[in-house]
Amino acid sequence: MRKFYVVGNLKMNMLSREEAAQYLSVLNREVHDKQYQHVTLVVCPSFLYLSQFDDLPEGIAKGAQNLFSEKSGAYTGEISPVMLKNDGVEYVIVGHSERRRYAGETNEMIRGKALSAIRNHLTPIVCIGETKEERHAEETDSVLMLQVKTLFSGFSKSQAENVIVAYEPRWAIGTDVVPTTGEILGVRVLLRKLFTEIFDARTAQRMTILYGGSVKRSFLPAVSWEAGMDGVLVGRESLFPHELVKMMNLFEEEAEKE
Ligand code: PGA
Secondary structure, X not given: OOOEEEEEEOOOOOOOHHHHHXXXXXXXXXXXXXXXXXXXXXXXXXHHHHHHHOOOOOOEEEEEOOOOOOOOOOOOOOOOHHHHHHOOOOEEEEOOHHHHHHOOOOHHHHHHHHHHHHHOOOEEEEEEOOOHHHHHOOOHHHHHHHHHHHHOOOOOHHHHHOOEEEEOOHHHOOOOOOOOHHHHHHHHHHHHHHHHHHOOHHHHHHOEEEEEOOOOHHHXXXXXXXXXXXXXXXXXXXXXXXXXXXXXXXXXXXXXXX
């Protein structure tokens, strides 16, 4: 059965519990009693509001935007995977380019976080992608190869199958510029080839790969199913819950056609 994901990364937005509650009431109203068989929406609010995101409608899961690789201990300001799991979180974004940029996260650190997520029964959504400069220097493939090889080093096949990969070209985040369908498809093919080399064809086939960067409903087909992707990671547009639900509806319709 074809399965799609819409991941809403709310980033450091919504500045009060009231705003979070309002967001949730719109989300609940929009989903109403619709049933989704082919699409899962993962909503990732700030840690502070996670407990408000219990009791989500069916088809919607709770995600976090980051985690720390250790379970507990003297790590001031960090959030443990066990805390997330115990709070009902199912997914966690790992290695978003904003974490790489503002918090200095490296591929090695991100690898540790992804493994820790898996070991604690969370699904990591691991972000990869090239910068504008790397793209202009035609280094996209080599950058992605290095990221994937480092991030997945030492993973077993079953661990790899539990990862969701989000291809997010950094130049497409927050810019309203998106790659062409052909470019995204090219990355899809490259990633499948890499995962086949590292693991095997079956594992590569089973891995979930999303596109992220300036996603809007109007060009959803062009950046997702037409480009061979299993869904999208949405930033700014995820601040509009009705847009996320409309995206879910489009994926559901598409999956039913297949
Ligand atoms: P954007 O962000 O949709 O606002 O470009 C995407 C992201 O950062 O994941």
